[in-house]
Amino acid sequence: MNLNLDISFNRTIEQLILNELRSAHHSNEPITDASLVHRTSKTRMLGAVGKVAALPAFPSVRGLVELGFVRGCDLGVLSRDKFVPLRRSEEQILVAVANPWNYRADEYCAAHFPNADLLKIVTLASEISGIIENASSSSGPSRADLEAVEVDEYSGDIPDFAVSRQHEEPIAQLVAAMVSDAIKQRASDIHVKTDKLSCHYCFRIDGDLGTHVEVPLKLRNRIDAFLLNLMRLAPEERSKRPGISGRFTASYYGRPVGIRYERHRTFRGYHVTMRLLDKAHFEARLGMGTLAFDEGTLFALEKALAIPSGIIVMSGPTGSGKSTTVNAMLRQLNRPEDNILTLENPVEDEIEGVTHCDLRDSTEFKPMIASFMRSDPDVIFMGEVRDRESAELAIEAAITGHKVLTTIHTPSAAQIIERFQQLGMERWKIAQTLKAACAQRLVKLLCPVCKDRHEGVGEHEMRLFQLPPEWAERVVYKQNKNGCPECQGRGYVGRTAILEILPISPALGDAMSKGDLTPYELEQRVRRDTGLPSLRENGLKLLREGRTDLEALRKVLDMTVPG
Ligand SMILES: [Zn+2]
Numbered sequence: 001m002n003l004n005l006d007i008s009f010n011r012t013i014e015q016l017i018l019n020e021l022r023s024a025h026h027s028n029e030p031i032t033d034a035s036l037v038h039r040t041s042k043t044r045m046l047g048a049v050g051k052v053a054a055l056p057a058f059p060s061v062r063g064l065v066e067l068g069f070v071r072g073c074d075l076g077v078l079s080r081d082k083f084v085p086l087r088r089s090e091e092q093i094l095v096a097v098a099n100p101w102n103y104r105a106d107e108y109c110a111a112h113f114p115n116a117d118l119l120k121i122v123t124l125a126s127e128i129s130g131i132i133e134n135a136s137s138s139s140g141p142s143r144a145d146l147e148a149v150e151v152d153e154y155s156g157d158i159p160d161f162a163v164s165r166q167h168e169e170p171i172a173q174l175v176a177a178m179v180s181d182a183i184k185q186r187a188s189d190i191h192v193k194t195d196k197l198s199c200h201y202c203f204r205i206d207g208d209l210g211t212h213v214e215v216p217l218k219l220r221n222r223i224d225a226f227l228l229n230l231m232r233l234a235p236e237e238r239s240k241r242p243g244i245s246g247r248f249t250a251s252y253y254g255r256p257v258g259i260r261y262e263r264h265r266t267f268r269g270y271h272v273t274m275r276l277l278d279k280a281h282f283e284a285r286l287g288m289g290t291l292a293f294d295e296g297t298l299f300a301l302e303k304a305l306a307i308p309s310g311i312i313v314m315s316g317p318t319g320s321g322k323s324t325t326v327n328a329m330l331r332q333l334n335r336p337e338d339n340i341l342t343l344e345n346p347v348e349d350e351i352e353g354v355t356h357c358d359l360r361d362s363t364e365f366k367p368m369i370a371s372f373m374r375s376d377p378d379v380i381f382m383g384e385v386r387d388r389e390s391a392e393l394a395i396e397a398a399i400t401g402h403k404v405l406t407t408i409h410t411p412s413a414a415q416i417i418e419r420f421q422q423l424g425m426e427r428w429k430i431a432q433t434l435k436a437a438c439a440q441r442l443v444k445l446l447c448p449v450c451k452d453r454h455e456g457v458g459e460h461e462m463r464l465f466q467l468p469p470e471w472a473e474r475v476v477y478k479q480n481k482n483g484c485p486e487c488q489g490r491g492y493v494g495r496t497a498i499l500e501i502l503p504i505s506p507a508l509g510d511a512m513s514k515g516d517l518t519p520y521e522l523e524q525r526v527r528r529d530t531g532l533p534s535l536r537e538n539g540l541k542l543l544r545e546g547r548t549d550l551e552a553l554r555k556v557l558d559m560t561v562p563g
Helices: 011-024 033-038 042-053 067-071 075-081 104-112 125-135 143-148 163-167 170-184 217-230 235-239 295-306 322-333 362-373 388-399 414-422 427-433 459-464 506-513 519-530 535-544 550-556
Strands: 083-089 092-097 117-122 150-152 189-194 199-205 213-215 243-252 255-266 269-278 310-315 340-344 355-358 379-382 403-408 434-446 452-455 475-478 492-503
Touching: 011 033, 011 042, 042 117, 067 075, 067 083, 067 125, 075 083, 075 104, 075 125, 083 104, 083 125, 092 104, 092 125, 104 117, 170 189, 170 199, 170 217, 170 243, 170 255, 170 269, 189 217, 199 217, 213 217, 217 243, 217 269, 295 310, 295 322, 295 434, 295 492, 310 322, 310 388, 310 414, 322 340, 322 379, 322 403, 322 434, 322 492, 340 362, 362 379, 362 388, 379 388, 388 403, 388 427, 414 427, 414 434, 414 519, 427 434, 427 506, 434 535, 434 550, 475 550, 492 519, 492 535, 506 519, 535 550
Parallel strands: 092 117, 310 403, 310 434, 340 355, 340 379, 379 403
Antiparallel strands: 083 092, 150 243, 189 199, 189 269, 199 213, 243 255, 255 269, 434 492, 452 475
């Protein structure tokens, strides 16, 4: 059993934790261990661990930490054994542990702080790795960081990689520094580019490309060769093809981070993009963290998920976090009694209990779905509807009684219906099968430490974004262009998802299939009847709360259209 805390306990302790959860579960209906775990948030799970261990449980301990103190500890040991001494006061050491039954923390503290009492608290493994990452040097990776980036083989067929020996080589060290820095800064991608006079790399963080780091041009081919070696690509695969794809895994303080590699030829050499598939950013759940949608939207989404058959479509441009939300939906639907199959390109976030399949090329789509349909599925996730064939397959699967999740590229939820029509689907089929059309964006959040306060929105912006008059008086915040140490000079910290949803009720579907309603009218009617917010309204809510600014909103939304 996986208790969803990123650590494992022994069977007896696990049972004690489950008993604790069961006693707090106020319901008479019988529930399996798996469902119980599934319905429990990490915070509540942590509470149960604390109770069983008779230790106080803190979901967040970052406010308690003295980074200077942590820096003096052996970060390698801390990350391996998932504990962190937070601070020292008088004769006491405050230690946060992820697993209270692992006594390494006690041994370490007894050896290093022999005269101090130990005050132990329990926290999440992610909190501990977060603190260790922060405690490691903040300006570029240190020697310790470099040592920490080990390169594992991705598939079992690849022989062991001699990690420490590789790290003594300058190129290995350079690549390790680049990768560990990207992970630490929570980048989504690393770009390596060559032009006439130089070679550089840069990171994409919260949707924006950051500053270039120059690399001596003469090292260009060495870096290239090193990366290709990591993936053990055969020489014939390297030379001829214009594009090369691969994967490898980097281990960052014991945490595996999958890296998807893509390279294409350019006039001056090559352009490499490495997408970081950092598990720490996945495992998102509906209603929590980035996906903390407003109550009405969340309820409408959960209601759509509860309908036994039909299509739920998520739209938005690349990088709008569609797949994160779909994966959170799959987590919600994931029950041992249901057979869930996915067809993705590529598989990014593996969920235990879900059968993930990767689409190797587009010709496989139809035969794979045909095979899925014979595999007794309950839920199917089809990566993307991009053409008539995939639209037909999605509708066919829904008509024959399956729950289908998919994604599509359209700017708004209402346009999903139009898109299906453009792909040649009959209206009545869309009306009969579509249960919810959703659109999502990721909006950058202002750094809470350095954001700038402004009295009212300026006249030009008022007109440009057609804001109602009250915004001229309202306090709004804007990005501090210089930033602060907290946001590493960016003025923004992280992003949050906003979602608009159009639930298609049987009555609406009926009106639509008769041709009484255009998609636009349908949208208006849903908004009027349900009060569910549009993307724009969701965005303005974040602005009102001082969590983002107009600049960040207009980057991801057409704010010039009122509604
Ligand atoms: Zn800041």
